Amino acid sequence: DLSAERRLRCMLEHLVPVEISRVNPDRSVCIFPTSEEYKDIVQVPGDFAKKALLSSRSQYEQLYNEAVTNPDGFWGRVAAGFFWKKLWDTSKPVCNYNFDADKGPIFVEWFKGGFTNVCYNALDRHVLAGHGHELCFLWEGNDPGQSAQLTYSDVLKKVCQVANFLKSKNVQKGDRVCIYMSMIPELPIAMLACARLGAIHSVVFGGFSSESLAGRILDCKAKVLLTCSAGRRGNKLLPLKELADRALEICLRDGNTRVETCLVYDNSFALPREKVPWVEGRDLWWQDNVSQFSVDCPVEWMAAEDPLFMLYTSGSTGKPKGLIHTVGGYMVYAGFTFKHVFDHHPGDIFWCTADCGWITGHTYLTYGPLFNRATCVMFEGVPTFPHAGRWWEIVDKFKVSILYAAPTAIRTLAAQGDEVVRKYSRKSLRLLGSVGEPISPKTWRWYYEVCGDSRCPIIDTWWQTETGACMISPLPGAWPMKPGCATLPFFGVQTLVLDQEGKELHGACEGYLSIKAPWPGIARTVYGDHSRYESTYFKTWKGLYATGDGCRRDADGYIWITGRVDDVLNVSGHRISTGEVEGALVSHPQCTEAAVVGYDHELKGQGIYAFVTLSQQAKPSDALKKELQDIVRKQIGSFASPEVIHWAVSLPRTRSGKIMRRILRKIAARQYTDIGDTSSLSDPSVVEALIKGR
Numbered sequence: 001d002l003s004a005e006r007r008l009r010c011m012l013e014h015l016v017p018v019e020i021s022r023v024n025p026d027r028s029v030c031i032f033p034t035s036e037e038y039k040d041i042v043q044v045p046g047d048f049a050k051k052a053l054l055s056s057r058s059q060y061e062q063l064y065n066e067a068v069t070n071p072d073g074f075w076g077r078v079a080a081g082f083f084w085k086k087l088w089d090t091s092k093p094v095c096n097y098n099f100d101a102d103k104g105p106i107f108v109e110w111f112k113g114g115f116t117n118v119c120y121n122a123l124d125r126h127v128l129a130g131h132g133h134e135l136c137f138l139w140e141g142n143d144p145g146q147s148a149q150l151t152y153s154d155v156l157k158k159v160c161q162v163a164n165f166l167k168s169k170n171v172q173k174g175d176r177v178c179i180y181m182s183m184i185p186e187l188p189i190a191m192l193a194c195a196r197l198g199a200i201h202s203v204v205f206g207g208f209s210s211e212s213l214a215g216r217i218l219d220c221k222a223k224v225l226l227t228c229s230a231g232r233r234g235n236k237l238l239p240l241k242e243l244a245d246r247a248l249e250i251c252l253r254d255g256n257t258r259v260e261t262c263l264v265y266d267n268s269f270a271l272p273r274e275k276v277p278w279v280e281g282r283d284l285w286w287q288d289n290v291s292q293f294s295v296d297c298p299v300e301w302m303a304a305e306d307p308l309f310m311l312y313t314s315g316s317t318g319k320p321k322g323l324i325h326t327v328g329g330y331m332v333y334a335g336f337t338f339k340h341v342f343d344h345h346p347g348d349i350f351w352c353t354a355d356c357g358w359i360t361g362h363t364y365l366t367y368g369p370l371f372n373r374a375t376c377v378m379f380e381g382v383p384t385f386p387h388a389g390r391w392w393e394i395v396d397k398f399k400v401s402i403l404y405a406a407p408t409a410i411r412t413l414a415a416q417g418d419e420v421v422r423k424y425s426r427k428s429l430r431l432l433g434s435v436g437e438p439i440s441p442k443t444w445r446w447y448y449e450v451c452g453d454s455r456c457p458i459i460d461t462w463w464q465t466e467t468g469a470c471m472i473s474p475l476p477g478a479w480p481m482k483p484g485c486a487t488l489p490f491f492g493v494q495t496l497v498l499d500q501e502g503k504e505l506h507g508a509c510e511g512y513l514s515i516k517a518p519w520p521g522i523a524r525t526v527y528g529d530h531s532r533y534e535s536t537y538f539k540t541w542k543g544l545y546a547t548g549d550g551c552r553r554d555a556d557g558y559i560w561i562t563g564r565v566d567d568v569l570n571v572s573g574h575r576i577s578t579g580e581v582e583g584a585l586v587s588h589p590q591c592t593e594a595a596v597v598g599y600d601h602e603l604k605g606q607g608i609y610a611f612v613t614l615s616q617q618a619k620p621s622d623a624l625k626k627e628l629q630d631i632v633r634k635q636i637g638s639f640a641s642p643e644v645i646h647w648a649v650s651l652p653r654t655r656s657g658k659i660m661r662r663i664l665r666k667i668a669a670r671q672y673t674d675i676g677d678t679s680s681l682s683d684p685s686v687v688e689a690l691i692k693g694r
């Protein structure tokens, strides 16, 4: 039980006590495993282990310990596998940092004094070594029959042309470039072009609304916007250019006119050119303009701690944060984790199904694989279009050997039955990965037995936008798996489990997941707001990085991620702040108050459940419900629109006025007998009224 003071602190920090007893009769959802499931061990298939880069836990432990006790030696050796124009200062520690606010500002530096370029390491290095003819991207369009192949040389040339175009628009090192595109090869090409020049890219997921895009453009003061006419996902058309136009109008109204150029890729498969809205003088067609530029472009040598990109993500409070990743550390960590976590071998065909708008698409569709000269499949569409076997068709078509996907997609496919999967050979597969949310033991089993024919290990990889790359995951081949478990931390990652008071727990335990010292890929700051970075990640637990996740550590030392412990929802792998959704709802003139919680959702992992109170004159109706859902769609994006709107007369509040979300979560989950202590409520009858209204 929490002391009153702790309770207050938890509230202040937006922490909710880790709930140990989440029970759901349908075990397909991301809930805690049963006690037997904690002991369920799956050995690495023998064939896999024989060829794996790492084949024993003792080998791992030796390297893990070296990374912790001798970071200079360990990370120095890893970093030496990349090209540096100038080596970092090897007479100084490879990492310099402060995680303790009492000792001064929080900072992290890796490979200080070094100069390199991320694009050079992803492309030029391989082409110069004679590998230019090797395949870089295998692209599959939304409609079957649409595909493209790009070699490393092809990509380098296209990247140089885009970089030269950007230069002609006066984009220089340190300038921000916003990218709002569908999943076509020009998206990673645009990212790499920015990296080549030292411009900071900010990719905004194509599912975000005009208003979200405008907010991000304004926050980072982007000079140029790169977009495409439209995108296709299944039967849906994403009118990206139209949405971008609206976003740029909002920016203009804000008095911010910095976006002088909007480069538009003509994605005529999705929308004919003549249907694309146009602003003369600002808009340029990609194909007509970029191709005029030279296919050579010198790289800008960047200091290791120069920013590489920013990516917005949602937290407990306020507007999304633009997390900054820097050149040297991100490069080393993305490249090295890719190689070991995916056990990458030459000849592998790697398919990461994530969108480039999320960190997974940055690290494991673009940078990590390219540093390793991997061949990547990139898919524009959705798993079930035009039929539920599409993924497996693509696996067979490109002979995919490593598939990396989100549990939400796996659950969707599992719901279609085994037959659609078994119809395809899938013989090329040798490793399966999961990312973005907890995968239940049941879904894990289906993925393992049906999709991978019990031949392919599963790596359940836990990490975050903030961590840059993988933090906890099996290294396939090195130790046995447990269905639903991320297992052990990556080399040098010092995970701690803390109790409510911030005290470190040992042995088998459950609590808050935090990390003790920096790894090379940690985000260095929040763009334009370093104090927000400090308070979000380093204030909760003194001297430690707070992940915002809860976890359980079992008797074997394996870590099971149990989900967010703050007001962040994870819907289909998308991070959504409850506060942002509430903000959108209350902007409706008839909505006076809103409180948003998550509930277990069979396909999405979590669904969004909104308690809404209305103004005196307003009456609940289906039309009003739709208006409320639409306002969220408009302000954030469709993926954040609440599924359930619960008309509430009032919300349960503490005497100090704080909404008790713990109770709302129970009501959303229909766990009425298990509401818990309501004695601190200012009006306990509110709860009864809410249950009646359910």
Ligand code: 6R9
Pocket: 313, 358, 359, 360, 434, 435, 436, 437, 438, 439, 460, 461, 462, 463, 464, 465, 466, 486, 547, 548, 549, 561, 562, 563, 564, 570, 573, 574, 575
């Ligand atoms: C990479 C990515 C981060 C949050 C994270 C956690 C959840 C990610 C997970 C997982 C359980 C896994 N999460 N991987 N939970 N098991 N294997 O998803 O980054 O979008 O920033 O989300 O996602 O809650 O804190 P991001």
